[in-house]
Amino acid sequence: MAETRKASRFIVPVAVAGVAAATIGLVPALAASGDPDLPEITAQQLIEKIAASDTQTLSGTFRISTDLGLPLGGLTSALGGIGGAGGDSSADPSAKLTELVSGSHTLRIAADGPERQRLTLLDGSDEYSLIHNGDDVWAYDSKSDEVFHEKAPADAGAPDAEKHAPKDKELPGTPKQLADEVLKAAGDTTSITVDGTAKVAGRDAYQLVIKPKQAGSTVASVKIAVDAANGTPLKFTLNSVEGGKPVVDAGFTKIDFSKPAASDFTFKAPEGAKVTEGAAEKAAEEAEGAKGNPFGDELPGGLGEAFGLGAGTGKDGVNVIGEGWTAIARLDTGAPTPKTDEAPKEVQGLLDSLGDKVDGEFGSGTVFKTKIVNALLTDDGKVYVGAVTKDALVNAANADK
Template sequence: MARIQPTPGADGHEPAGATGPSGAGRRKAVRYAVPVAVAGVAAATIGIGSALATAGDPDLPKITAQDLIAKVAASDVQQLSGSVRVTTDLGLPSLPSGVSLGGAMGKAGGGKGKADANPAGKLTELASGSHTLRVAADGPDKQRVSIVERAAEYSLVRNGDQVWAYDSGSNAAYHTTAPKGAADGSRDHKVPEGLADASPQELAKKALAAAEGTTDVAVDGTAKVAGRDAYRLTLTPKQSESTVGSVRIAVDAKNGVPLKFTLTPKGGGKAAVDVAFTKVSFDRPSASTFTFTPPKGAKVTEGSHDGKAGRQGADGFGKGSLPAAPGTDTASAPKVTGTGWATIARLDTGKGTGGMGAGKGLGPKGGAHAKDAEKLLDSLGGKVTGSFGSGRLVSTRLVNVLLTDDGKVYAGAVTKEALLKAADSAR
């Protein structure tokens, strides 16, 4: 398989993720990502086997890696609908008996038994297992994503400035109003980033952004995805610190939309992340798709809006917005070191892990939640020391996280050694 660097293609386009005067145009390439509700974050399951089945790889015209990347960059699909299958196997450590993540971290959306459809509770659902999502979009301000479960469905709907979330299992709804200008590309009042990142488009965008100068890139045959002809683009990181073995992106041969994203760890085994359309249409969805009225008897929680993105309301989220991911506000935004696949994020929580069991950091102060937090920390990883001091190292098949006792968090899809070295260098 011939391997080449992702240099500009014959048609003059540069690969996605490059910088320069034409950067804005290239970002338009992949600027439209299906807003998948959850981080998931969103199963009467559908038959992915039959949906992806093919009588043979399609016979398509030859294309270079440069031209295929340019095709993705030039894609500007604004309307689509379909089903997405998300399968994640990060190898997360098992929690100790009797401990729940919700209990250790505290209930963001309310206490036990409280019906609340706030999307914050869905951000962790795609961290493991398989999930079926139904998605629809008509431009940047009309979007719908549903997590399909066996006996219930959770939907997140945006129609202009109206944003609704609804959990059919609890008959609870959450409503907020997006401010003017929210459709201009700002994510402050759009679908939570953890949810949007569950789409093949968004994942492909991030992978291509990391590819420049750090990756072997090749077109590795063709495939049939959701009944559509596609080229397979393979990215293989060259940086030894990376825990990513390879990324495969199936690109629609006609319109350049990523249809499938598969990430395999360097350690081998089955994919850590596999996200694919099982059904897709690029026709404009019906306007009624984005219309929502709470069912009779539904408990509706209203969000408030003070116009200040990132400000925390009584419920623990930015007021008037869908919840932002931790560390995304200006004050606590993580610092980034490294480049490409070896990028490491550093976050200063201001609270040491050593005090979490006493009610500092994870979970509410004292009580059973504090004990859960202490058990959770003990289960997550082993203790480590270095020039940075001491802390705990949490490892998965793909991501390593260092929690230092003085409140620093280092995370990245990099080796343990690279993470510890970054922490030492930051002292």
């Protein structure tokens, strides 16, 4: 689960500037006429505008909706909590922020450079707040009246701070974060065009459209609404080839680029609230241990990390088949897959609803599917997973035989 790296949740990282070179070979597409009426711009120019954006202060509200197409709406959240690092406090972000993986949520955010950020997750009458202010990271869950606190990493101001910042303290799912991940991975397997304009949170914006050139990907398109004035991504939409609701739809409904009040980043634990002190060192070690997406930059949009494929990968036995949007990670567990007919009846029903039985030259297995990430578990213990269709997984397993 992606959550708040100190400096770059709201500042476009320098790495995005390299996207310009990766897209030189693309045929420039001019913005279509629309409302608002903005000057024409090429995809190359718009990417350069995003890379040059120096937005460091903002506040506003945004809405994030996630629809993985799972038969059980709360399944992802339930799975996200298994083995989580923050079991001692309901306010620990490593546990709480997994809720954003499913459903629709409204969030308020504020940022004042790399040292101060605040996110508030609104859930009915309850609120969950995550505040980073200098050396401190605070989280408060009003429902349980619990507080989580830990010191920010001492090297957070260093250029490589993101490598050491605890992953479970990162603000999740902002349009800019999602856009950065896609643009960093753009290359020859990707088509990037400008498709008209839009009004987002009262701001004039261009629509940047990113599509796979390869057949077999589950990604139909990624659309990023970019502020015409300052290059800040305002809205991010990830669509599946299955159609229907977007897999991820995250966009600002209100935004203000002026400097937030200093009081937005101050926090004092309410009287009587349970306060849990976290261990930044332990979180950093866990983040380091979980690091390593087998796709690397070969899966555009950081889809591997976004849907948990980074956890426990990057170890011996993981290989990557293909490249770009159709990259598939292969893992040989060395153990036959347990037969579902030997599992309890309730478990059998769940597995059957999630998976499709498949056969091929590789033998037989089950494809477990969402709208964007699918996985083939063969009966002899191999796992093939990627943002690809069921047929692509079966073909990869056949070719790997």
